[in-house]
């Protein structure tokens with residue numbers, strides 16, 4: 001019999017392959033369209049209060065937030081990237097002058113002493129492997145974001161916003177006890193506001 005954990009693994013593999021199959025052109029269009037979606041999402045909020053935003057460097061076919069990063073830089077909003085610290089994530093300042101090192105998965109991380117405590121971040125954009133219309137999410141399986149924000153209340157800072165390609169939506173994902181709730185999921189085609 002297939003256990004729930006095995007089926008999560010199988011789904012993760014299929015959805016990772018789906019995003020890796022996207023062409024460079026499709027990736028660029030997705031990254032561009034995402035900026036407009038996020039701009040629209042944030043237009044309903046007091047964006048003058050946004051000071052610190054965490055993004056990620058696209059890996060494994062993830063939707064790329066690099067244009068979103070430029071959008072925040074144009075507004076003088078400071079950007080941060082995840083750095084693996086044991087089983088959790090720290091958030092290191094990312095600027096045009098950042099120096100880099102690679103983590104154990106080969107993903108680049110800024111080398112800096114300038115870290116933001118996670119509760120000082122206003123927004124955190126997380127990469128999703130899969131999602132459903134209820135705000136359910138599947139990540140890479142490391143549990144890093146879950147552990148880092150385990151004790152965060154949904155209405156406390158930062159807002160957690162999942163980013164994904166449209167092809168990563170599935171009908172329904174089982175919610176695990178440790179899954180940290182997202183406030184929104186944004187793809188180039190839709191924004192799901194999770195209550």
Ligand SMILES: Nc1nc2c(c(=O)[nH]1)N(C=O)[C@@H](CNc1ccc(C(=O)N[C@@H](CCC(=O)O)C(=O)O)cc1)CN2
Nearest residue numbers: 056057058059082105107127139140141142143144145
């Ligand atoms: N762009 C990006 N940065 C990120 C994350 C992410 O999902 N995307 N993370 C989000 O948490 C953290 C890294 N988590 C990751 C977890 C697993 C794998 C991964 O490729 N796993 C391999 C197995 C490798 C092994 O066993 O050593 C695999 O599944 O093929 C990559 C990143 C921090 N930075």
Ligand SMILES: Nc1ncnc2c1ncn2[C@@H]1O[C@H](COP(=O)(O)OP(=O)(O)OP(=O)(O)O)[C@@H](O)[C@H]1O
Nearest residue numbers: 137138139140141142143144145146147150176178
């Ligand atoms: N708060 C937590 N404390 C301890 N272990 C945790 C916690 N959150 C998640 N984990 C562990 O992390 C592992 C991976 O969880 P899961 O498959 O949900 O990862 P994910 O959500 O895909 O990854 P990520 O959060 O990095 O995007 C699970 O085995 C789970 O037991």
